[in-house]
Amino acid sequence: MLSAAPSAAHADTDTPPSLTDGYGLTQVPTEKPIADSNTSTSFVITVTTPQVANDPGTTGHHIKILLPADYAANPTRRYPVLYLLHGVGGNPIEASSYPSLQNPTSVIEVIPDGGIRGWYSNWLYQKTAAGAQNWENFHINQVIPFIDANLRTIPDKAHRAIAGISMGGFGAFHYAQDHPELFSQVASLSGAIDLSRDSMDVRMAAVGTLTNGGGVCGSSLPVCPASFGPTVSSDALFGTPYPFSIFYPYSDTLWNKADPSTHMAKMAGMGISIYVGNGNGNPANMEFWAESASKHVKDHLDALKMPYHYVNYGNGTGWGNCDGGHNGPCWAQDLQDWIPRLEQAFAAS
Known part of the structure; x- marks a missing residue:
């Protein structure tokens, strides 16, 4: 039985719902330029948690929430939820800007902070210069129950979806595999969904975000930014990324354990969608590597005889304003294709 719905009547159309702290999350004031754009159906809250340190120059972690237009007018109605995970260097506000996410009619959309390279x-x-980095704890044990407690969600697997862009594609598959009881629909948009030895290029791109390009810059991989934040060891995330090492855990065991591509059986029964281009065959475009990773996942799904929705739009011809690269216009078209299918899946559940 569903619990009593939180109060959600708000006469002022410019005022977001009031949410209550809990599950280890403490709300702090959101920066005024952002808060000034909040409405009752599209708003950002800012939270702090001991699970993840604030990124440099920030006071907390943003969570963007988009509610259906009739949310306040129908105080007994409950809604499915989509969690969308952004990519490296991205943020919830930027990731919420795609047209297909605007003005949802039947789904609550939640876009939580995932860190610059969390x-x-x-x-x-x-205990690195980046501080606490327990992103899975933050999202699974804190954000999801916080949203269910504060908003009129349908808090079950059948009515909860997760999707992600680039790094967020890894996050979506990783969370679905670690917590199959939580999600019924999963999507990767140009996702880093193969961290196995079959995709050492993608693995090294991830390492580059930890080391700020150290050991990777100068290669063909586009992972040489000014900074992803404090430089940390290549081992900080999952231990050594290299197949053979004298350092704990002595091989890439934990990278292989976290790799989504070789654990697709854990997503049996879920609706799986994969979108990717080809980067125009250019190894300097991250989409080139995302295509290889996505093909590996497709091969594993085929071997398991699991159903999925797979779109490889190549150089982007006929796919909206997409040019086949690792960029927003391609992801906008991915979402335009996926969101209606997600709504249909929820309606049928």
Whole structure:
């Protein structure tokens, strides 16, 4: 039986619902330029938690929430929830800007902070310059129950979906595999969904975000930013990324354990969607590597005889304003294709 719905009547259309702290999350004031744009159906809250340190220059972690237009007018109605995970260097506000996410009619959309390079995981090593990095704890044990307690969700697997862009694609598959009881629909948009030895290029791109390009810059991989934050060891996330090492855990055991591609059986029964381009065959475009990773996942799904929805739009011809690269116009078209299918799946559940 569903619990009593939180109060959600708000006469002022510019006022977001009032949410109550809990599950280890404490709300703090959101920066005024962001808060000034909040409405009752599209708003950002900012939270702090001991599970994940604030990124440099921030006071907390943003969570973008988009509610259906009739949310306040129908105080007894409950809604399915989509959790969307952003990519490396992204943020919830940027990720909420795609047209297909605007003005939802039947789904609550939640876009939580995933850090500059949090990789949607509990890092092996917590005592680095980056501070606490328990992103899986934050999202699974805190954000999801916080949303269910404060908003009129339908709090079950059949009515909860997770999707992600690039790094967030890894996060979506990783969370679905670690917590299959929580999600019924999963989607990867240009996702880093193969961290196995079959995709050492993608694995090294992830390492580059930890080391700020150290050991990777100068190769063909586009992972040489000014900074992803404090430089940490390549081992901070899952231990050594290399197949053979004299350092704990002595091989890439934990990378292989976290790799989604070789554990697709854990997603049996879920609706699985994969979108990817080809980066125009250019190894300097991250989409080139995302395509290889996605094909590996497709091969594993085929071997398991599991159903899925797979779109490889190549160089982007005929796919909206997409050019086949690792960028927003392609992801906008991915969402335009996926969101209606998600709504249909929820309606049928």
